[in-house]
């Protein structure tokens with residue numbers, strides 16, 4: 001966000017901008033594409049992400065205090081499944097009384113780290129409290145089952161990528177029929193369909209899976225029974241999206257027909273997932289065969305191992321996992337990592353791909369072009385007796401504890417300050433109360449362009465904003481607007497390199513993002529430079545030094561301000577967005593990627609013709625209320641200092657305004673709207 005009184009100069013400069021024939025790509029952003037070999041990843045999650053898959057583990061809440069366990073979990077896995085914490089005997093031990101503490105612990109921790117979550121499981125005959133299994137009235141049980149599904153799925157709504165809606169409903173042996181259970185016995189065959197329909201209503205965004213064991217061998221009666229059910233569901237439009245094959249294997253590993261089974265289910269139009277993988281004695285070959293089968297089936301979207309170390313396994317006597325009791329990698333680990341790289345044929349195809357394809361295989365998670373659909377204006381200023389606000393701008397947003405928390409700049413002839421609002425869904429955004437932060441310790445005066453995140457090691461929320469310096473406040477409770485501390489500065493004064501390059505620009509739009517070792521502070525100068533300083537995670541918020549120019553453009557309007565940097569979930573990629581002023585005078589965003597925050601950036605969708613987000617690639621089903629797609633922020637997958645965003649179905653909260661508006665820059669009628677990506681392939 002650029003500060004005061006710039007309009008006159010900006011308008012004048014646009015005349016010369018129109019004469020610029022093409023935008024210059026910053027020198028720092030023209031690195032040669034990596035060789036395909038260079039992108040072989042060193043962790044399971046990163047390697048799986050290169051083909052768009054997740055690699056997960058079952059996690060036990062009781063082990064989250066074990067440092068060896070959590071360091072492997074956070075290093076290797078991009079998805080987690082609560083091993084027992086979402087089961088009925090934990091979540092509704094007594095009728096109508098729900099307990100989410102242990103599962104919340106896992107989900108909140110994962111979400112904060114950008115890991116995705118599988119939900120396991122809503123309806124299962126086992127680990128079922130006796131108050132359910134002893135019911136004798138069908139109507140009562142139906143109500144109880146629907147209420148359980150609705151309450152649990154609703155609690156985690158939006159945070160679960162796939163739900164095991166029904167687990168293990170088929171009988172072992174040669175019948176191919178449902179097993180006996182209270183659900184089957186009182187409600188009949190239709191209970192599974194009923195459960196899926198109820199789950200869809202409760203969390204429409206989650207993929208809904210049927211999950212079972214001993215359905216890996218294609219010719220087995222149990223496999224055939226499940227196959228018939230899925231075929232029936234898809235043919236009748238019963239909502240089912242995936243089949244989970246547990247894959248608890250003996251020492252020989254998967255049956256030779258395993259890939260055929262995966263492919264046959266996928267051919268019904270559902271995803272398949274390996275959901276609980278473990279193999280007696282964990283031979284490298286058995287793991288290789290399992291992973292290869294998944295890699296060879298496009299709709300096999302992810303693999304979850306049922307525990308981390310052998311000692312964590314439900315069958316620990318058989319040492320079935322990828323890490324030994326000490327947390328060391330076993331040979332099966334290496335085999336799995338290699339197999340996740342795909343087949344030699346797939347690697348050769350990648351190597352032969354034209355150089356115009358994405359430079360890194362792991363960037364494949366993001367497309368090279370984007371299209372969006374925009375909401376109308378969702379959030380408008382709410383002036384009060386002492387706040388004569390003209391525009392609401394520069395939003396920062398996290399989804400935390402069931403609510404969106406939005407921080408934004410307020411613009412008025414009196415200058416800039418900050419506002420906070422929260423709401424549970426976007427339909428409520430317009431009616432949320434605006435809390436003006438000049439009434440808090442943040443204080444009056446020039447404060448603008450906030451960025452909010454949670455610092456997990458310090459257990460504190462940070463609000464980063466500009467005051468002329470780069471400033472921050474902290475708060476233990478994001479929901480308490482009065483909890484913010486008075487501003488402190490990251491720098492004692494403007495770094496020399498900025499002084500030397502800022503020209504007639506302004507120092508704006510400070511942005512903090514951390515990886516596991518370091519935190520980086522990016523900023524812009526409205527003069528064609530993007531700057532970056534670095535400190536360690538341990539020293540943060542102090543110690544920002546080594547300020548460098550990360551990107552520059554001789555056309556300052558092409559690299560203007562509002563830079564955002566994010567980690568792309570499930571990949572080793574970071575995404576940079578920078579706001580530019582187009583040849584039509586309207587704001588839009590360009591994008592770059594990198595695999596290291598300390599590295600240089602490679603263009604992704606970085607031109608006016610192929611923008612990240614510009615009026616030209618946005619549709620406005622409810623009316624084209626803006627031609628500017630200006631300063632905003634991505635809806636994140638988590639809320640911590642890693643600034644992790646999903647790789648699919650991106651959403652961007654931005655500022656736009658009535659295209660006919662003109663006048664004093666600080667009085668322009670900026671409003672906030674939401675873009676949703678429409679060309680996501682996953």
Ligand code: 9MR
Nearest residue numbers: 083084120126127167213246276306314
């Ligand atoms: O790993 C789970 C173990 O800790 C529990 O004691 C057990 C109780 O039945 O459930 C285990 O997980 C099971 C999963 O929920 C469903 N498929 C079979 C898994 C191994 O038994």
